[in-house]
Amino acid sequence: MAVAEETQGLTHPLEILNVAQVDDAGGEHIECQMTANYLVDLHKSGLLSLTGNIRPAHMEGKRLMGKTKIKVNKWTTELLANEAIIGNISVRLDPTKSDYEVWFDDETGQQNLTINSGVLDCAVDSLSRIKAILAAADNPLGSFDLSTRFQVRIWMLDDALAKKVATIYNTRGDKVNDSTAKYAYSETKEQELARRLVNGSEHLGQDNIEVLSNSVSASSHKLTAYNTISRAIETSWKGGPVTQADVEAQSSWLISAWDSLVKVRPEYGKLSTPARQAQRKNTIATSAVVIYGLVGAMSKMYTDHVDPEVAFKAIAAKDEDDFFAWDNPIWMAKGIVTPSGSGNGGYGTRNSFPSRRAAINVLCEAMGLDADDDE
Incomplete structure (x- = not known):
């Protein structure tokens, strides 16, 4: 799967190349790869909003504290050392508030996603990891490799379904002691x-x-x-x-x-x-x-x-x-x-x-x- 390339000043229409569709939560969603630099550019361009997360520690305007702050800082430190374990990153695109299409390119043989309007947000999961990536990219040490690739799922969910998936992600299953x-x-x-x-x-x-x-x-x-x-x-x-x-x-x-x-x-x-x-x-x-x-x-x-x-x-x-x-x-x-x-x-x-x-x-x-x- 090709990686979404770094592009300064991203705007609509936003084109994400070589994506795959997956079935989950009763619908179709998008799997792709993005570099750290691309995620940073998405955020700087206003196309990735750090909003919607159900965790109280991430409420807008609230300073990170406690375990969430420790978790973000730990991931940031590991990213600066280029040895972090991040796993899959989840973002959300609300189909009721956006215009997009998934299309097949005959020349490249790839499936692509074009977002004509709408903003990706963090209503499902991964806000701590995304904040860590942004913090590592902004750190004056400058040791984080911005070409690092991440597997990203774009969940196509309205607000009600996003809350359901987020709740299941954050409550189902027991943590290893x-x-x-x-x-x-x-x-x-x-x-x-x-x-x-x-x-x-x-x-x-x-x-x-x-x-x-x-x-x-x-x-x-x-x-x-x-x-x-x-x-x-x-x-x-x-x-x-x-x-x-x-x-x-x-x-x-x-x-x-x-x-x-x-x-x-x-x-x-x-x-x-x-x-x-x-x-x-x-x-x-x-x-x-x-x-x-x-x-x-x-x-x-x-x-x-x-x-x-x-x-x-x-x-x-x-x-x-x-x-x-x-x-x-x-x-x-x-x-x-x-x-x-x-x-x-x-x-x-x-x-x-x-x-x-x-x-x-x-x-x-x-x-x-x-x-x-x-x-």
Whole structure:
């Protein structure tokens, strides 16, 4: 399929060459290829409007914020590096407000689309990706290859059908959970550290870490979910890996530190199902908030050049008065453990940002490490 060529100052009639018609949503629509430069020219010429999207974050005149802003910025950065995964782009042409024809050129043997009036918009999908393409094209770094080709579907839908398709696109199907996604592919150096730790430690691996969901059941023999370890490293690890050499060195350190941890706290290694269930009943050692705390403490050991073999001895397992016992008053005093509210005298843990920070500080103090004020 030929690519729509870059043309400055596009006007009606707009001719898009070598298109294909597809059947979807009860009608015929157009598939074609466009370069980044062509998409930019369409927008600059007023023939591609950034309007109509159903997401509140994209409402006209509203500044991008939150997850949508993060998503657009991430795509922009990847486009500037010319390594973005964009997939198919969707735009919409309202047949009730435009004049167009699909025709066959006998000379070239190609099917073409001519739009005599009407504007393409983003009523179906892809506005975040289109905004990222426009931002990358406008970035002063100038590294984005504007000849990059994208597969584009032009949906021929009126407003009612466009809303229906947009709703199905944005609501149908479940997103892959974070544990599965991060275990499969690491987007950041910290995520890669987590994956290397889990894969490289003899105490972890898929038989002890849940990689298919974001939690483990109370009856499971597994230590924790992968996303717990990954998020703990993403938020609490202060090693600041930049190069691949940093990742290799720091992941090796983490694997060795985990060996030292298991020597004094066997529950951070592999246990039988009955042993794991008993451990969860007796201590908070393997709760998500404590794992966050341990990673934060390991970060202090790494940055302050403290030997984990020495530091972890302070929290060694004991038959009585175990540091991680549910009834150790320090956990409730710091808001990490709270009454369960069930009326049977049980306890639960809080996994909020303040409680994670408190867990880091409690563990650092117990092991004689200097806790940072902003931990």
